[in-house]
Amino acid sequence: MAITIDTGTITIEKIIVHSIPKHKKDDFTLEPQYSEQESSLPDDLRVFFKEKVVQSLGSNKELRVCYDTESVSPLSTHINKIIDSDGKDFISQSKSMAEYLYKIQDGQNASGILVIIYGKINDKSTCIIIKLERDEGAQLELDPITKSFNIKNVKDLMLTKKTKIYKVGLFINKLAFKAKFDGSTADLQIDPKSKKVVTTWFIEKFLGCKPVENPKTTTKKFYDYTTTYIQAIEDPVKKVKYTQDLNSYLQKNSHNISAKEFANDYMETTDKEKYGKYLGEKNFRMSEFPKDNDYIEAKIKTITMTFTNDITITGKKGTFEKNVKLENQEDGTTKAEIISKVKTVR
Amino acid sequence: MNDVQEIVELWNKDKPKYESLGKLIFSFIQDKITDHEIIPEVHYRTKDLISIIKKVKKKKLEKEYTYNHLNDKLGIRIICKFQEEMEIIDTFLKANFNVINPEYKHEHLDFNKLDYISNHYDSKINCLIKEFKDSEEFKDLIFEIQVRTLNQHAWSNTSHSLSYKQEANMPPNLKRKVYRLLSLYELADDEFSSVNTALKDSENDLVYKLLRKLEGKFYKFAKFDFDRDTSLRSIKIILNYFDDENDKKDLIENIEKFISSHKEKITGIFDTYRGRFYEILLLTQPEVFIIWYMLTNTPFTIEDKWDNDFDIDDLEEIKTLWGNTL
Numbered sequence: 001m002a003i004t005i006d007t008g009t010i011t012i013e014k015i016i017v018h019s020i021p022k023h024k025k026d027d028f029t030l031e032p033q034y035s036e037q038e039s040s041l042p043d044d045l046r047v048f049f050k051e052k053v054v055q056s057l058g059s060n061k062e063l064r065v066c067y068d069t070e071s072v073s074p075l076s077t078h079i080n081k082i083i084d085s086d087g088k089d090f091i092s093q094s095k096s097m098a099e100y101l102y103k104i105q106d107g108q109n110a111s112g113i114l115v116i117i118y119g120k121i122n123d124k125s126t127c128i129i130i131k132l133e134r135d136e137g138a139q140l141e142l143d144p145i146t147k148s149f150n151i152k153n154v155k156d157l158m159l160t161k162k163t164k165i166y167k168v169g170l171f172i173n174k175l176a177f178k179a180k181f182d183g184s185t186a187d188l189q190i191d192p193k194s195k196k197v198v199t200t201w202f203i204e205k206f207l208g209c210k211p212v213e214n215p216k217t218t219t220k221k222f223y224d225y226t227t228t229y230i231q232a233i234e235d236p237v238k239k240v241k242y243t244q245d246l247n248s249y250l251q252k253n254s255h256n257i258s259a260k261e262f263a264n265d266y267m268e269t270t271d272k273e274k275y276g277k278y279l280g281e282k283n284f285r286m287s288e289f290p291k292d293n294d295y296i297e298a299k300i301k302t303i304t305m306t307f308t309n310d311i312t313i314t315g316k317k318g319t320f321e322k323n324v325k326l327e328n329q330e331d332g333t334t335k336a337e338i339i340s341k342v343k344t345v346r
Numbered sequence: 347m348n349d350v351q352e353i354v355e356l357w358n359k360d361k362p363k364y365e366s367l368g369k370l371i372f373s374f375i376q377d378k379i380t381d382h383e384i385i386p387e388v389h390y391r392t393k394d395l396i397s398i399i400k401k402v403k404k405k406k407l408e409k410e411y412t413y414n415h416l417n418d419k420l421g422i423r424i425i426c427k428f429q430e431e432m433e434i435i436d437t438f439l440k441a442n443f444n445v446i447n448p449e450y451k452h453e454h455l456d457f458n459k460l461d462y463i464s465n466h467y468d469s470k471i472n473c474l475i476k477e478f479k480d481s482e483e484f485k486d487l488i489f490e491i492q493v494r495t496l497n498q499h500a501w502s503n504t505s506h507s508l509s510y511k512q513e514a515n516m517p518p519n520l521k522r523k524v525y526r527l528l529s530l531y532e533l534a535d536d537e538f539s540s541v542n543t544a545l546k547d548s549e550n551d552l553v554y555k556l557l558r559k560l561e562g563k564f565y566k567f568a569k570f571d572f573d574r575d576t577s578l579r580s581i582k583i584i585l586n587y588f589d590d591e592n593d594k595k596d597l598i599e600n601i602e603k604f605i606s607s608h609k610e611k612i613t614g615i616f617d618t619y620r621g622r623f624y625e626i627l628l629l630t631q632p633e634v635f636i637i638w639y640m641l642t643n644t645p646f647t648i649e650d651k652w653d654n655d656f657d658i659d660d661l662e663e664i665k666t667l668w669g670n671t672l
Contacts, residue, residue: 008611008669047618051666058670170672184672263646270589272646 003177005121005184007054007170010128012046014038014090014118017149018098019140025106032102033140034095036147045151049117052158053128056168056186060258062287064181065169065209073208074100075129076182079171083125087118097129104205109133113140113154124176129169131202132158167202169209181212200290215292221284222259223250223296229278233271236334237326240305242266244321247300250293251317260286305336313338350399353413357395364392364420367471367484371422374477378442379424380569382434383562386426393419417468420489425499429539432465435493443469446488463532464494464502497538501531553582556598557632563605564632567616568623572631580633580656584640587651593644597636604639612638615667626663637661638668 019033041049056062067076078093078100094116101114110133117128132154140153158166171183185203203209211218223246230242245266249257259279263272263286276286293300303320306312313324313336325337368390375388393401398416405411424435439445445467452463471478473485494502505524516524546558557577564572588594605612616629623630628637640648641664652661 005672006611006669007672008667009614010669044622054666054669055662057672058665062670062672064672269646269650272650273590273593273644276646 002179003122003124005172005177005179007057007121009123010050010053010119010121010126010170012041012050012117012119012128014087015041015049015151016091016094016116017140017151017154018095018114018116019142019149020098020102020105020112020114022109022111023102023105023107032098033142033149034098035142035149036091038091039148039151039154040146041151045155048155049115049130049151052166053117053130053168053170056166056188057170057184059186059188060260060286060288061186061188061256063185063203063289064183064212064285065185065203065207066174066180066182066212068204068208068210071204071208071210073206075207079127079129079183080173082116082118082127083171083173086125090116090118101131101206109201113157115154121170121172122177125173127171129171129207131167131206133166169203169207183207183209185209211290213289215290216294218289219250219257219292220295222257222289223299225279225282225284226259226262226275229275235328237328238271240303240324240326241321242271243303247303247317250291250296250300255290256288257291258286258288259284261288307334307336349402353399353402354395356413357398357419360419361392363484363487364489367481367487367489368392368420368422370478370481370484371420371471371489374442374475375422375424377569378477379435379438380565382438383566384426384431384434385565385569385571386424386431386435389423389425391421391423393421417488418490420487422489422491424491424493426493426495427538428542429495429535430542432493432495436465439467439469439491439493442472442475443467443491444472445469464492464498467491467493495535497531497535501528552585552594552598553578556581556585556601556636559598559602560605560632560635563602563635567612568630569616570630577631577633580631581636583655584633584636584648587640587647588644589647593647596643597639601635601639604642605635608638611668619667626660626667628660628664629667634664637664641665641668 016035016038018035021030021032023030075097078097081089081093094114097116098114101112105112113132113134115130115132117130119126119128134157140149140157142149167185167187169183169185172179174180174182185207187200187202226246227243230239230246233239233242246262249262249265259275263275267275279286301317302314304312304314305320305324313320315324323338323340327335327337329335372388372390379386379388393416398413398419401416402411402413405415426432426435436448440448447468449466449468451465455463468488468490470486470488471481471484473479473482478484504527545554548555557574560577561572585594585597588597612635619626619629628634637648648661652658
């Protein structure tokens with residue numbers, strides 16, 4: 001049985017920072033600034049970084065990942081060396097990660113700060129990678145004496161609007177946890193008002209990871225479990241509403257979806273709670289995953305309501321809720337009202 | 347050298363040791379007693395020189411008595427709220443100190459006698475206990491620990507002010523008044539205890555019942571007291587969040603088990619923020635356990651409704667401390 005990986009138990013032992021400038025593809029004239037030493041970490045800053053990691057991985061944006069064996073990214077090797085050496089090989093491996101980031105970034109990528117952490121989660125080694133994307137104006141100075149960055153300055157940058165995005169990846173030795181995934185990631189926009197599309201560049205290109213499960217399978221599981229839950233609801237009007245909502249939600253123009261977002265957008269609190277418990281029993285997580293409707297496309301286009309008197313109403317996406325008025329009656333039956341011109345009768 | 351001069355010299359030499367020992371024992375008791383889910387008042391004092399001289403002189407009139415016979419040069423006093431806590435403290439003291447001579451005053455009283463009934467323990471530190479390992483230099487110093495309830499303490503202080511002693515030559519009518527008062531203090535202790543037990547088991551007031559379940563746990567982890575009015579108000583609001591009565595019932599039945607099963611994590615959180623509790627005020631109230639329970643078991647209920655009554659940032663902070671399962 002897998003060991004629980006609880007972010008509340010994270011302890012940060014070592015932290016190092018490298019600064020990667022924005023540069024054009026194949027133009028390496030602007031060089032990164034690498035720390036040669038770990039940054040010193042007072043207790044309040046240790047807590048600050050822990051809180052940032054916990055918040056990110058507790059958000060709806062959290063995604064379980066595994067290393068993609070087809071990826072050319074060497075990150076998994078560096079991460080594993082840090083974890084397996086219990087952080088002894090921390091500085092050189094972190095630098096190699098920064099070198100790789102510098103190599104694959106092009107003019108599209110903002111300048112970044114790479115924060116690598118070695119620590120413990122549930123008393124077992126973990127490596128945490130935080131990438132901050134910052135405006136050009138946000139400067140970070142390498143201390144020439146300690147050959148490290150002042151971690152307080154990194155905190156200050158994270159609290160200003162000059163750093164708009166930060167991305168987090170937490171990695172473990174999956175054998176030690178008997179887990180099916182290598183890590184957990186989150187892309188976060190510090191300013192939620194900016195609607196910048198969250199890319200998977202960090203996860204795929206840099207970390208060399210992919211979602212732990214095929215998005216088509218996850219989307220189908222989400223659809224199937226949610227449908228089963230909705231079907232078990234006694235109130236027919238609510239059942240129809242949630243079915244319509246599910247279809248609409250799955251057809252929304254968004255790359256990522258989550259059971260939590262679906263519940264929050266459409267369900268009453270008591271139903272959300274039961275839904276959450278039901279998904280928990282099925283080991284289906286509430287957090288975000290990439291949507292792929294391939295396996296369920298046909299199912300979400302129409303909604304069919306069959307009455308016990310053998311009358312059936314079928315509606316297409318978006319038409320049902322607008323044109324069929326449903327009302328529960330005191331005797332337990334449901335009244336359906338359709339006001340329209342008859343098109344065909346077969 | 348005369349007796350007094352000898353005592354002065356001895357005490358000048360010993361006092362700093364007893365002061366340091368007092369500090370050490372005070373911190374130890376304050377820190378560890380909350381593990382037993384109670385939070386009594388703890389005080390310590392070293393005896394002043396004049397009192398030492400007077401006591402030795404007085405005792406000498408009765409028997410062979412020197413400065414070295416005096417066992418209360420350092421006195422530790424533990425004042426608890428209820429009688430039943432005295433038993434818990436008794437076990438605690440015997441487990442953590444070398445108690446040479448425990449004295450239970452009530453055991454010496456006949457059924458028809460009334461008097462001061464606290465427990466006294468002549469003790470030494472136990473150097474096998476981790477916190478005393480490095481204090482070998484104090485291992486032979488004897489000190490006295492007094493344990494009493496608030497009522498016993500009130501009686502002791504009042505009677506001291508009245509200079510009352512049973513043997514004092516007091517007119518019978520005044521003596522009778524004092525005895526009547528003393529019986530009231532003893533009765534009050536009994537009555538407070540039975541009310542306390544009844545309230546703990548009360549089914550009528552869920553808010554109160556829940557708070558009583560949590561307060562001992564809170565002392566254990568936080569090691570300080572909390573604001574009861576705030577807790578009662580917050581718990582009442584939070585319990586109203588449950589639309590499903592079964593969820594509320596589950597919370598009340600399972601909260602203690604929940605806290606025990608997350609003991610290490612909760613200890614870690616409190617230890618991390620010790621000294622910085624002002625940053626997260628919810629951590630200073632026992633309702634924080636209810637919030638963590640709900641974030642784990644009924645997250646939507648608390649997340650959907652919290653904003654109506656409290657600051658959403660406070661919930662986010664508490665949520666971050668708790669973390670989540672990956």
